Amino acid sequence: MSTNVPWYHLEMPDRLAFMTRHHHAVRNFVVRELPRNHGSPLSPPHIAKALRLDSPLVADLLEDLERHLFFLVRNAGGEVSWAFPVTSDRTPHRLRFNTGEQIFGA
Numbered sequence: 001m002s003t004n005v006p007w008y009h010l011e012m013p014d015r016l017a018f019m020t021r022h023h024h025a026v027r028n029f030v031v032r033e034l035p036r037n038h039g040s041p042l043s044p045p046h047i048a049k050a051l052r053l054d055s056p057l058v059a060d061l062l063e064d065l066e067r068h069l070f071f072l073v074r075n076a077g078g079e080v081s082w083a084f085p086v087t088s089d090r091t092p093h094r095l096r097f098n099t100g101e102q103i104f105g106a
Contacts, residue, residue, distance in 0.1 A: 018068060025051055026061045027071045030083040035101035041079035041088045082106050 019027075029051055030042055048058040062080065065071045073082035081088045086095065086103045093105030 018064065022053065022057065023061055023065060025053075026058060027065060027083065030072055030080045031086060034080070034083055034086045034088060035095070035097060035103040037088070039088055039103065041075055041077075041081035043077075043079045047080070 026047060029047060033042060033050070044058050044062060045055055047053075047062075048055045051058070053061075062072065062074060062078075066074060071084060072080050075081040075089075084106050087106040089104060091104040091106070094102065095105050096102050
């Protein structure tokens with residue numbers, strides 16, 4: 001049996017194996033903050049500042065998360081516009097949270 005299994009054939013815990021605590025922090029932040037950002041995507045400098053991480057590290061983490069086709073997508077400007085289950089892009093799925101935030105569903 002080959003040990004070189006493509007990442008998209010792995011079970012969920014294995015698919016998360018690439019993620020460090022910083023990957024999780026970035027992913028959790030963008031999912032939490034996109035709805036609070038008034039329909040706008042989140043810039044890498046904003047993420048870095050909020051998490052007190054170096055900007056080059058955040059850029060690398062975003063690249064990793066996007067490359068694994070998992071969790072987030074950046075727009076043409078490099079900002080995070082989509083982090084499952086929410087997006088700043090207009091979709092037919094409008095979400096309203098009991099805290100008052102509104103955003104589109106991914």
